[in-house]
Amino acid sequence: MDVKTLCLGVLSRGDASGYEIKKACEEGPFSHFQDASFGSIYPALAKLSAEKLVDCYQMSQEKRPDKKVYSITESGRTALFDALVVPPSPDKVNSDFYFMTFFAQLIPADFLRAILERRIAWYEGVVARMQDCELSIRPAGERFTHGLGLAHYRAEISYLKANMDQLLREIEAEQAENAPQTTSYLARTASA
Template sequence: MDAKTLCLGALSRGDASGYEIKKAFEEGPLSHIHEASFGAIYPALTELERQGLVTGREMAQEKRPDKKVYALTEDGLRALHLALLAPPARDKTRSDFLFILFLGHRVAAPRLAELIDGRIAWYQDCLSRMEACDLSAGPPGETFVHGLGLAVYTAARDYLVAHRADLLAAVAEHDRLVAE
């Protein structure tokens, strides 16, 4: 999915500004689903407006800078539906955390412990916020993905908690053997 399609998708949930679209991908309902940066969002919105797939209107605000709010047009909704019918690209994961863990025997055990504990805390925090969300009145797709996220993050958190000590012991042992 390119940045324009991601913006169309975000706008299909309701009118939003570039800043709000970024927030949706960064910490909102679309986080952990796809990525969209300011460097991609603003040019995409400009191009979508030029193509007539969205319309933008200036909105004055008090105590905050004015913002430009975008809305999907009929053409934009059609373009989104077409994009959703295209075969999805395979998922792509870029995890420095997993990469470091994978090479964990090259990292001091205390540092590994710190990373794992940080990740456990991050999962706890995510899960708390997700469990605090009531999506029962939302569209079924959003509810489904929310539940899937809960299941996956719970499994990951539980695995880290259950195997944390084993990994640290194994890394310490591995270091000991290598030192011999």
């Protein structure tokens, strides 16, 4: 989804400021599957406003400057619908963690173990927070996506727990066999 469509989706749930849209992407329901920066949200909102897909009004705040609040228009709802009925492109996982595990043979086994254990703990925290969500009042699509997200995180936890020790054994064996090649640049320069 592009950022304009993401903004329309957030606004379809209720009026929001640019900051509130960003929070929905960082901490709210979209945080698990969409990403948008302040640098992309505000230009998207400006374009949506120019296209009459959102309205903007000023809301006064006590002891703070007025904030711009956006609301979706009927044309915006139509544009959101039109975007939602286009088949989605294939998912692409953008994960520093996956990148690191891809090159696990280059990482010291103790450090790798710590990374894997932290990732398991993080996933378990996400699952715990998701289980605390009140879903009974949510629309069917939100409940479905919530369940899909829980299944994903639980599968990651299960896979990591089932395969971590085997990976570490193989890494330790490979590193013992190729010790000079796995020494990091920082370790080599520190000993020089």
